[in-house]
Amino acid sequence: MNIVDLIIKKRDGNELTNDEIKFFIDSAVNKSIPDYQISAMLMAIFLKGMSEEETAAITKEMVYSGDVLDLSSIPGIKVDKHSTGGIGDTTTLVLAPLVAACGLPVVKMSGRGLGFTGGTLDKMESIGLNIDIPMEKALEYVKKSGLVLMGQTANLAPADKILYALRDVTGTVESIPLIAASIMSKKIAAGTDAIVLDVKCGSGAFMQDFESAKALAKEMVAIGKNIGRKVVALITNMDEPLGLHIGNSLEAEEAIEILKGNIKGRLFDVSIELAANMLVLGEKAENLEQARKILIEKIENGEGYKKFLELVAQQSENFDGTIKISRAPVEYSVKAEKSGYIYSMVASQIGRASIETGAGRMTKDDEIDYTAGIIMKVRLGDYVNAGDEIAQIFSSSNDKCERAAKILSAAIEIKSERPQLKNLILDIIN
Secondary structure, eight states: OOHHHHHHHHHTTOOOOHHHHHHHHHHHHTTOSOHHHHHHHHHHHHHHOOOHHHHHHHHHHHHTTSBOOOOTTSOSOOEEEEEOOOTTOOHHHHHHHHHHHTTOOEEEEEOOOBBTBOOHHHHHHHTTOOOOOOHHHHHHHHHHHSEEEEEOOTTBSHHHHHHHHHHHHHTOTTOHHHHHHHHHHHHHHTTOSEEEEEEEESTTSSBOSHHHHHHHHHHHHHHHHHTTOEEEEEEEEOSSOSSSEESHHHHHHHHHHHHTTOOOSHHHHHHHHHHHHHHHHTTSOSSHHHHHHHHHHHHHTSHHHHHHHHHHHHTSSSOOSOOOOOOOSEEEEEEOSSSEEEEEEOHHHHHHHHHHHTSSBSSTTOOOOTTOEEEEOOOTTOEEOTTOEEEEEEESSHHHHHHHHHHHHHHEEEESSOOOOOOSEEEEEO
16 A cells, blocks of 8 residues: 555545555554655545545544553443533533542543643642552542543554644644544543533634534544444533633632532533433433433532542542642732623633633643633623623732733623523534
8 A cells, every 4th residue: 555645545535445544544653654644644634524434434543553441340331521622611620520429430531721721630730639640540549439530641542642743733633524533532542431522612612613513523423423432412602711710720619619519600500411411321310301410419418529529539649638729829800991791702812811820831831820810700691880890810920910801801892782692502412
């Protein structure tokens, strides 16, 4: 087989066979073809697309390019959850202990934040949790507590790392088949039987329009079914931050307050909906209505928060029963410039403001300030008077706060008319 022939075949819009896709992925991983030929194939895929069968085939080859975790020693159905990322998206810290408290084991591999989307690992480290856990220890934890949250193993879907690094520098990131294969290869390699997907849509999401988000959701569900996994995708609204807290320790604080039963709202609602779908796929509830009731009961009776404390105890050194939440020393108040309704938010710019505080990173090697961030005081549709506080900013210096405040203020539009609000759950694909 010749890689040039395959590039030409895909360039001309023809469908690659499973063997040809395997040859391409194997060659990329064992470095028998140069980066420029991998990049040429990625561009051909970007321009001509892939069929459902091709997308399933490339995903499967990416899965088996490295380790595939064996969770067979854990009894029952194992269900994973993945979010495409958004502002104030702290669902994992809420739903993972709730789901585990319902008797469904959770082995969750998460990533770090990059750009304006926060990473679960950073949020965990902000409250002192260890995330570098060997797989043997992870299995030990989940058998004991039913829950482990950890970083990805080094050799999980290595083909994805190779392809993504080149997509990022060749203008081929926005290929729905390649995005879907990237996400699903890691989820399937993580060894679970079923996957719940949270596909964000809006000004703070990678997929900003509904049709693109729906196309990605359909592609990922089709991949999962093709490879023998149960998959459901929820398309959720990201036209404003999901939670009111943005920044690592601040988001952990909000998740804790939800688990304690002290806060409801958008983050609560999406977390419950995702967790309910996990319970149904994991056969711990007959339907979503029953699943929601079970989950809310776990908050009300304290079992969800108790499970969170188990997680902290098993993944912290010298845990004394107290979770320490820190806020950066400089606090800055952002005021409404006029009276009216909060008409629109550019959520990505609010995320950009959080980066200015020090709460996010623009490259993988950037240092972040776990204590920095933003607490929003308003939602879309709220009425404010001129001078009302619309956000609090926390950072290490007044200069950083002022830069963040300028970006945040420009991202929020206030009008005399009330906006027409979209649903929080835009669609469900299964």
